[in-house]
Amino acid sequence: MTARKHAPRMGREERTDRILEAARDLFREKGFDAVSMCEIAGRVGVVEGLLYKYFATKRALLLAVLAHWYEDLFGDYARELAGLTRHRDRLHRLVWRHLRAVRDDPRLCRLMFREVQSERDYHGTELHVLNRRYTQLLLDVVTAGVAAGEFRADIPPTLLRSMIYGGIEHHCWHYIHGRGRFDIDQLATQITAVLCEGLAPAAASVRKPRLVRTTGTVS
Incomplete structure (x- = not known):
């Protein structure tokens, strides 16, 4: 045999x-x-x-799945950012990469937003640590931009972090639930434009009002 x-x-x-x-x-x-x-x-x-x-538990397995996904998200971030000199370009890259993650894996994003971040047992987990490390990249870019005089210094970087990631989640909510689509190149450019025009140093963004004389009024 x-x-x-x-x-x-x-x-x-x-x-x-x-x-x-x-x-x-x-x-x-x-x-x-x-x-x-x-x-x-x-x-x-x-x-x-x-x-x-x-x-x-199954939930512990879910957290591990998402933690593994976050590790993949980091990818070559450090190398990509190192190749960009303007802080605006670095900010655009981070926004674009996050939008790409939403576009490419909407179902895992939905699990992260709905099943994990809203629960008490999320804080302190490996996944929570990875998420903070992931968003820290954005804080570092904004802080460096402030130090270089490219961004204004009177807006907390943590507020910008919440606006960017919270805004993307809200804007893409229908997409991650299987409805609609979005152009990541266009959206990343639009988000960056809104942020950077608001981030411009005050001296560069504040202009004296133009006086226009009309009959009996000055504006």
Whole structure:
């Protein structure tokens, strides 16, 4: 009789990657609530009980999926920003990259906005730390722009961070729920224009009012 060949056992890291990949795909396809741990295990090809050795709950698995996604979002940010000299261009790049993430993966964005950020157990997690690190890139660009005299100094960078990411979430809300579309190049340019014209140093943006003489009035 020919000896039966067994498939090689996966190491812990490889199995974790397989679980994350299967969960990510199913969450994208069906949403968080409609997916069971049993279904994820079936996609991986393991018994359901094994998943709980890696992730205590389905929500813990969701947080891990999104954390892995955030790590991918960083990509080559540092290299891209280093190649841009004007702070306006650096700001545009960050806005554009964020819009691209929304356009390319609306379902994961929806999970992040609806299932995670509004919940109490989000703060202090690895995902929360990654999100802060991600948005810190924007704070650094704005702060550097202020120091260089390219941006005005009387607007808190944290307020701009909230305006940018909160504004994008609001503007793209219909899209991430499967309705409509948007042009990331056009939108990134528009957002950057609004921000940078408002960020211009006061001396450059304030002009003396022009006097126009009319019959009996001065304006």
